[in-house]
Every structure is written in C-alpha cells, then in structure tokens.
Amino acid sequence: MERFKVLLPQPVAEEGIRCLQAAGCEAVHADGTDEHTLIKAVQDCDAILVRTARITRQIIESADKLKVIARHGVGLDNVNIAAASERGIYVCNAPTANIHSVAEHVLGLMIAVSHFIPAADKALRRGDFATRNYFIGNELLGKTVGLIGCGNIGKLVAQKCALGLGMKVIAFDPNINRPEQDFIEMVSTVEEVLRRADYVSLHLPYSPELHHFIHTYKLKLMKSSAYLINAARGGLVDEQALYDALVSKSLAGAALDCFEKEPPLPNHPLWELENVVVTPHMAAHTKEAMIRMAMIPAEEIIRVKNGKQPNVWINRDLFKEGEIHH
Structure with missing residues (x-):
C-alpha cells in the first residue's frame, strides 16, 4: 500500500x-x-x-x-x-x-517598552550605569489596555492584564457583543479604543482589506502617552506612519513582534528609536x-x-x- x-x-x-x-x-x-x-x-x-x-x-x-x-x-x-x-x-x-505563549509575549513587550528594559540593558553593557537616571519608566497598574480583536489570544491578554497587572481592559471585536469575562468592557468602535487606551494591542488576522489598518489618522487618535503593541501580523501597521508618530512624540512608544517585510531590512528606521522594542516574529516560539x-x-x-x-x-x-x- x-x-x-x-x-x-x-x-x-x-x-x-x-x-x-x-x-x-x-x-x-x-x-x-x-x-x-x-x-x-x-x-x-x-x-x-x-x-x-x-x-x-x-x-x-x-x-x-x-x-x-x-x-x-x-x-x-x-x-x-x-x-x-x-x-x-x-x-x-x-x-x-500558541495562545498562551503569544499572550505572555504581549505582556512582556508591554513591560519591556514601558520600563525601557532593552535600552537600559544595552546602556549598562556599555558601562553606562548612570542611565538609570535617564530611563524613567511607566507603571502598568491602573492603566487601560485596549484590545482590537478579542479572540483566543486577546481574551488571555485581557485576563493577564486585569488579574495579573491590575489594568483596566477595553476591547473592540465586531464578532463579540458581550464579553465572557466581567473585567472586559466591550466598546462599539475602534476609534474609542484608540482614544481611551494607554496601550493598544492588536489581535487581528491579516487580509488585504486590513493592510495598514493602523495608519496616520488612527495613530493621531491615540494619546501622546500611549503605546502600540503588535504581535499579530506586520502588514496591519503602516511602519512609516508609526515612525513619524514616534519621532514627533505624538506616541510614547511601540513594541512589535512582526513586520511588513520579514525579515525586515537591517537598517530599518525603527531600529534607531529607544522607545521601540522589537522581536523577530517569535511570540509563539516557546x-x-x-x-x-x-x-x-x-x-x-x-x-x-x-x-x-x-x-x-x-x-x-x-x-x-x-x-x-x-
């Protein structure tokens, strides 16, 4: 046979x-x-x-x-x-x-970018202990995380943020009317998530219709103190628009595990920014x-x-x- x-x-x-x-x-x-x-x-x-x-x-x-x-x-x-x-x-x-691994990685990105962990690590290895007075981070306690997409991974991120870090959770998902967990507040528009959240985390599949889902206009809706987290798919974010927002300080920082082009170019403009944390599409790699x-x-x-x-x-x-x- x-x-x-x-x-x-x-x-x-x-x-x-x-x-x-x-x-x-x-x-x-x-x-x-x-x-x-x-x-x-x-x-x-x-x-x-x-x-x-x-x-x-x-x-x-x-x-x-x-x-x-x-x-x-x-x-x-x-x-x-x-x-x-x-x-x-x-x-x-x-x-x-891989939902637990990705959810943990999302939290790791949030903490790393909020506390300048990669930048401080590099500085200390150069012998710059005084950098501790320059990199002043932000606590996540009491902050609002906004989820765009609240499927298997989004729900786990919500649970870990709310119960583990004491954060408030809001979410937009066109397929969910009522949240399964009482610590998630479902909102009616993406724009509300962008305006209210201190951390915006993307949990969407990629499709041509969603290419550059996060672009200049949507980035301008976010707080200047907010962070964008993307461990979903790279094509969801207009990376040039994100770079411009970060350089102009209309956004506090970003943490990305995926990129429009993979592998990304070694001289990617985001690499030069200290308020950006990047990993090589490895959130699921445990x-x-x-x-x-x-x-x-x-x-x-x-x-x-x-x-x-x-x-x-x-x-x-x-x-x-x-x-x-x-």
Whole structure:
C-alpha cells in the first residue's frame, strides 16, 4: 500500500513528525520554501504541514493527490484558501496551540517598552550605569489596555492584564457583543479604543482589506502617552506612519513582534528609536507551543488520512458538494 506522504516545507518539532510516522505517514522534507521547489516537492504528497511558507495557487494546482493543508499555528494568510477549496482540499489550523505563549509575549513587550528594559540593558553593557537616571519608566497598574480583536489570544491578554497587572481592559471585536469575562468592557468602535487606551494591542488576522489598518489618522487618535503593541501580523501597521508618530512624540512608544517585510531590512528606521522594542516574529516560539503547533496539525492530517474530517475545518463553507477528497 502506498504511504500517505506529508510535505514539511520547514522544520517542525520532532514530536509532530513521530506522531505522523506512528500513524503510517511518511514525512517529506523540502529543500527550500520558494514556489518552484515546493511545486516539485508536493506533486505526490497527500498533505502539507505548513509553517510560514507560502502555499500558492500554483503549488496547490500542481498537487493532484493533495487532501489537506494543516497550518502550524493560527494565521492562514500564507495559504491560498480559495484555491484549496476549489479542489476539495481541507484547510485547517491549530487555533489554541500558541495562545498562551503569544499572550505572555504581549505582556512582556508591554513591560519591556514601558520600563525601557532593552535600552537600559544595552546602556549598562556599555558601562553606562548612570542611565538609570535617564530611563524613567511607566507603571502598568491602573492603566487601560485596549484590545482590537478579542479572540483566543486577546481574551488571555485581557485576563493577564486585569488579574495579573491590575489594568483596566477595553476591547473592540465586531464578532463579540458581550464579553465572557466581567473585567472586559466591550466598546462599539475602534476609534474609542484608540482614544481611551494607554496601550493598544492588536489581535487581528491579516487580509488585504486590513493592510495598514493602523495608519496616520488612527495613530493621531491615540494619546501622546500611549503605546502600540503588535504581535499579530506586520502588514496591519503602516511602519512609516508609526515612525513619524514616534519621532514627533505624538506616541510614547511601540513594541512589535512582526513586520511588513520579514525579515525586515537591517537598517530599518525603527531600529534607531529607544522607545521601540522589537522581536523577530517569535511570540509563539516557546518549547511548549512549538510542540503543540506540530502535534495538532499532525493529528488533523491523520484524521484526514483515516477518512475523517478535521476537527478545525477552516474552509468548510467554501466547499461544493461532492468535491471533498477522500
């Protein structure tokens, strides 16, 4: 019997690979993530377990045996869902695999930028102990964090901010009328979040419609003492507009884990600012989350191999009757 082949464009935790192999799958490793390489690698594969590699229409249409694309994590902006749906290919993800890691990272960014931790660290390593008199931080206690998007990660950020740091929480999410937790105040517009919050944290997926969701006008709505936090997707923020706001002191600071272009250019203008904290799209990169992000999609692939539907089936509504691959 022909083995069920799973393409891995990028490395994943060994636990996920062992899970696939134990179920009779063969892990196929690609030599690169460019479109040409993946078109060649995917041709006789039944599944793709994808991290950040772009799974384009051309890749999908060259894979006659493909039955399922399982995302290592939450975001699916790197997968052409329409093309997969047209060919009856399941698309699934792991929506809860990294939520604790990302929520913790968001709080870490908030604390780091508020207390000038990275800038002070660099200064002290240069022998400048007197910098302690220059970098005067801000407490988070009693401040308002405004969440734009209040899904799995947003709710955890709200919980940790309210119960752990004594912050007030407001949130805007068009899909939520009433908050699940009584310490979240839902507001009716994005603009209200921007005007009221001391910290604005983005928890949105990326789509072309949301490109530069945070731009010059919205930044001007924020308090001059406020901070912008983005551990969601880079394209949500107009980085030039953010730089201008920070330089003109119409915004106190920003902390970013993701960028419009990744990897960003080494001479990115934001790098020169002491009131900016940056990390290389690593919020989800804890040992625990990396294992879950490999295991959950592996288990979804195995379900499809065994003739079952995924537990989390993203493109269910886009399927036409009779088009599902079995």
